[in-house]
Each structure stands twice: as structure tokens, then as C-alpha cells.
Amino acid sequence: MPAGAPSLPKEEIRLVSPWTSPAAAPGTGRLGDLTVNRIGFGAMRLTGTVPFGGVPRDRQTSIGVLRRVVELGVNHIDTASFYFSATRSANELINRALAPYPEDLVIATKVWPGRDPSGAWWWAAPEQLRGQVEENLRQLGRDHLDVVNLRVPPSRHSGSIAEHFGALAELRDAGLVRHLGVSHVTAAHLAEARAIAPVVCVQNPYGIGASDEDEALLRRCGELGIAFVPFFAIAGSGREAGPGAPDGEAVHAVARAHGVSVAQVRLAWTLHRGPHVLAIPGTGDPEHLAQNVAAGGLRLTQEEVDLLSSCAPAAERPRRMPRTA
Incomplete structure (x- = not known):
């Protein structure tokens, strides 16, 4: 097993003080009435070397990574039932590694997309949520979910989400869900959802090179007191799940100035976009986990933030899910 990913018995999981927690370096944010450190963890890459597939990761390494997540003070984990590879399920890894769960751990998941056992995608009708x-x-072995995001399919980018969000609100009223969020949405979707039930977070692709529309939605969330949770922030806007065009000189220059990686600069820049921004970088690698959490302590100058913010918006994002719902 790689260094930094010990397979510890559950009773030996060590919780760090919030005063010393690396994940608390950039401060805390809120998901409704739940307080979390602003550096969280995305579980998508726990199951394989690429999203939704690739070579399955070693089970004990993934369990070790999750336990190290908690040791570093991360108390916000993002997951989904459709995060699985041929032999691994992110939710079940989380259950095995962390249950009984720390009292302050917030687990967020998402619904509407689904995958059958073969890995083929499907989209739920409201009554299937x-x-x-x-x-x-x-x-996950839970009796309720802390946060459930309604993940909107690309085919609904300009359509209504009211029927699906209303069905999810009914599940909140029934006590199965504590808080609701929306994912991959527009400002119009957010307004439509808020007219039905409180929204505690917006989870959208976002990073250096974000469009004016993305920036406006981030600001709107701040005005409303809603957490903005960017995914694929390390990959960068327009490069959702991995490398794309080479990073610009501005990103490399800032990385050299601080003696850190480009990925850490991208993550730090995202956190500098507002105190309501909560990061959920994902990895299945113990070393990358440590680097991601350490990025929360990277302090950029205002000049550096402005330089990175001026990077040109990327091209349209590649699609990772089918358009049809």
C-alpha cells in the first residue's frame, strides 16, 4: 500500500482538533445549519483510475484514503450512488471506512442520474427519486441524508426542474433528507428551485477560465447565503474530468512563485472567490490528497488572484453524461 494510506481499524481513526486541522486553514462554510471546513473531498475517483471506470483502485488504498481524509480534518464528503466501477462503489467504501461516522461529518450526494449494473446511464422520473x-x-448505512443535490441533465439546461425538485422536497419533508441543493444549473434553475424549497448549495463545474455566466451565478449564491461548491476546479473550466489544453503561463508563474503545483494554484484560486465557496477536490491517491488539502493554506496576493481571474474563458465543457433524460 502506498505511504500515507494506512489501513487502520475503525476505532483507531484519529480526529484532529479544528484548531490544528489542515482542512480548516481556509476557514469554514455552511450548508444550511451544518458547518463544514471549506476544503472537502469528492469521492468520484475512489473507485477507478478514471471517472466511472478505468482500472479499479485497490480497496484497502481507497479505505486508507478515506480515513486519512477525516484525519486531515475534512468533514464534507461529496458522493453519489452512481460513483462505481466494475468492482468498487464509492458509497460502500465510505461506509466501510468511516462508519460509525464522526458526528461532524457531512455527506452530500446527488440524484436524478443513475447507472445500471452494466454502467449504462439513465435518468430518473420524479417518482423514481x-x-x-x-x-x-x-x-451509506444512514437513516437520512445530510444534503442531496438534484443533478440536472444537459437536456434540461433551458427547461424546468420544478417537478423533480418538488419530488425531492417531499422527501425532505418526509425526513429522508435534511437539506437540498442543485447541481449543473443556471440562475433560472436556482430561482425555480428556491420557490419550492430552501436551497443550501449550488454544485457546478467551475474553475480558472470560468464564463461570465458562471461568475454571475457564484456571486448570486454569495448574495443569497448559499454555498457554491465547484467540481472539477483542479481540471479547470472547460476540462471537466482531466487534462485538456496546456495551462497558461499565468498559472505556471504563480505556481513557481509559491513553489507549489498548478493544481494547488487552481484550487487556491477557487477558494479565494468568496467565503461561501466550498472545495471538493477528489482523488484516490494519498499524496494527491495531502496536496489538495494543503492548497487550502495557500495565500495568493490580490495581484495573483486578478491575474488568474483574467484568464480567457475556456471552450464549451465536454459532456460526461448523456443529454437525454
């Missing part, structure tokens, strides 16, 4: 919520509950 309860089954997806219950699947997450079963896999």
Missing part, C-alpha cells in the same frame, strides 16, 4: 435516495441511504 425516492428509490435513488433510498439506495444512497442503504449503501
